[in-house]
Amino acid sequence: MGKTLFDKIWDSHVITDLGNGFVLLHIDRLLLHDMSGGKSLKEAIEKGYPPSQPRLIYGTPDHTMSTKPGRTEHTHPPGLPLIKSMRETTSAYGIKLFDLGQDGQGIVHVMGPEQGLTLPGTTLVCGDSHTSTHGGLGALAFGIGSSELVHVIATQTMVQRKPKRMRASFEGKLLPGVTAKDMILHLIGELGTAAGTGFSVEYAGSAVRALPAEARLTLCNLTIEMGARTGMVAPDDTTYEYLNGRDYAPKGAMWDRAVAHWRTLPSDPDAEFDREHTIDMKNVAPQITWGTSPEHVIAVDRAIPDPGTGPEEKRGAWEAALKYQGLEPGKPIEGTKVDWVFIGSCTNSRLSDLRAAAEIVKGRHKAEHVTAWVVPGSVRIKSEAEAEGLDRVFTEAGFEWREPGCSMCLASNGERVPPGQRSVSTSNRNFVGRQGPGARTHLASPAMAAAAAIKGAIADVRKI
Ligand SMILES: CC(C)[C@H](C(=O)O)[C@@H](O)C(=O)O
Ligand code: SF4
Numbered sequence: 001m002g003k004t005l006f007d008k009i010w011d012s013h014v015i016t017d018l019g020n021g022f023v024l025l026h027i028d029r030l031l032l033h034d035m036s037g038g039k040s041l042k043e044a045i046e047k048g049y050p051p052s053q054p055r056l057i058y059g060t061p062d063h064t065m066s067t068k069p070g071r072t073e074h075t076h077p078p079g080l081p082l083i084k085s086m087r088e089t090t091s092a093y094g095i096k097l098f099d100l101g102q103d104g105q106g107i108v109h110v111m112g113p114e115q116g117l118t119l120p121g122t123t124l125v126c127g128d129s130h131t132s133t134h135g136g137l138g139a140l141a142f143g144i145g146s147s148e149l150v151h152v153i154a155t156q157t158m159v160q161r162k163p164k165r166m167r168a169s170f171e172g173k174l175l176p177g178v179t180a181k182d183m184i185l186h187l188i189g190e191l192g193t194a195a196g197t198g199f200s201v202e203y204a205g206s207a208v209r210a211l212p213a214e215a216r217l218t219l220c221n222l223t224i225e226m227g228a229r230t231g232m233v234a235p236d237d238t239t240y241e242y243l244n245g246r247d248y249a250p251k252g253a254m255w256d257r258a259v260a261h262w263r264t265l266p267s268d269p270d271a272e273f274d275r276e277h278t279i280d281m282k283n284v285a286p287q288i289t290w291g292t293s294p295e296h297v298i299a300v301d302r303a304i305p306d307p308g309t310g311p312e313e314k315r316g317a318w319e320a321a322l323k324y325q326g327l328e329p330g331k332p333i334e335g336t337k338v339d340w341v342f343i344g345s346c347t348n349s350r351l352s353d354l355r356a357a358a359e360i361v362k363g364r365h366k367a368e369h370v371t372a373w374v375v376p377g378s379v380r381i382k383s384e385a386e387a388e389g390l391d392r393v394f395t396e397a398g399f400e401w402r403e404p405g406c407s408m409c410l411a412s413n414g415e416r417v418p419p420g421q422r423s424v425s426t427s428n429r430n431f432v433g434r435q436g437p438g439a440r441t442h443l444a445s446p447a448m449a450a451a452a453a454i455k456g457a458i459a460d461v462r463k464i
Helices: 005-013 037-046 077-092 108-115 129-137 146-155 180-191 213-226 237-243 252-262 312-325 351-361 379-387 390-396 446-455
Strands: 014-019 022-026 029-033 057-060 123-126 140-143 157-161 164-171 199-204 230-232 275-280 287-289 297-299 340-343 371-374 422-425 440-443
Touching: 005 014, 005 022, 005 140, 005 199, 005 230, 029 037, 029 108, 029 146, 037 077, 037 146, 057 077, 057 108, 108 123, 108 129, 108 213, 108 379, 123 129, 129 140, 129 213, 129 230, 129 237, 140 230, 146 157, 164 180, 180 213, 180 275, 180 287, 180 297, 199 213, 213 230, 213 237, 213 351, 237 252, 340 351, 340 446, 351 379, 351 390, 351 446, 379 390, 422 446
Parallel strands: 029 057, 029 123, 123 140, 164 199, 164 275, 199 230, 340 371, 340 422, 422 440
Antiparallel strands: 014 022, 022 157, 287 297, 287 440
16 A cells, blocks of 8 residues: 555654554654743753754744844843743754844744755654644644653654544635635634644645645644644645755755655555545635634635524534624624734745735735734845835835744734734634733734735725
């Protein structure tokens, strides 16, 4: 029987079979961020287990750093001990830190692919649930907890149980206004947030093959919102073009050898999956979430759902979500007044995302009552965007152009949507209080978020 992409990477990283379904896996890359990086390194060192492979570990501060223009490490004081601890522990072992203000600093899931640290066929972990993002380049990547983090630091290995395999195939062409963000939100809407529990997901089909590399990262980013820890897209020429020449990607003869190996990775035609799901792209329209879970999602031209007509077991959750969000069932979601717009996060802060938003914004102005932020995913993206004048497109339209970091995705750097206010956000979670206590979040693509800022309300990007 043929092997899946997942099986091939998994099998080539098994060091030993531990029995009862568990194996010891080699980990090719460990990425660290400020919320847990310094703390875990310190813990490992204090326990007498210093990093065994410091050259396979890379870090950057993102979660607790202010993104205020001109920020320093002092702008948000609670982040200061975290960045200091990261610096002390990484420098003691020669671990590469992309520090604040340096080229390479950014959201950890933006930095890895951008630097060419994320490579097809490799295993990559990070103490962060959105590590699935890196699967967009054909890496087997997943988020880990704090005790696992210490284990990887100490041994560069992990004990893991093999998940089941799911394939989600998106077939056909993307309709106007539809992006990778809409594809994954639509899928989560169809399957629910628990569908992926215990599975690794491969995204396939003609629509996925046609996606640029950055869009594939967006697609894989929300895998955890479907309950699966890892999601991936088979590497192909699009992947190689994206990676070729990046700082940490192989060079010269090594590059050729690597590509020859990577070409063997896609799932074999006779590979079997435990679950298959096919999505016809004709049914995928621009999406917007209405509730407090990523599965609470509808096409933007639909009405806010009525809990009375929903599945029995979800009725209570729907009612609570509508109450929190201050929405009335049966009314069109389009036209719902918006106070904040956040364009950023590891989901949608790459250059292509900023370009897509700028295309909508160009020559227009945000609605007066809206506060709109653009937070590039990394220092490099910020300077590339500035080189093509995107910052001016945004600032002339009344948007704020900020420094790289997680910012208002999680609000762990103090940047929050005020209580009761409504935000359209390009991030990946719309949980209660996610963007600040009492904040109401609607997830959407960068173009949809830009359209909301211009209209001052939830808007259909196709009508702008
Ligand atoms: C802080 C971190 C552990 C967390 C995660 O695991 O995803 C954060 O990045 C998030 O998006 O909620
Ligand atoms: S941008 Fe948001 S989702 Fe991504 S790592 Fe940061 S806090 Fe988590």
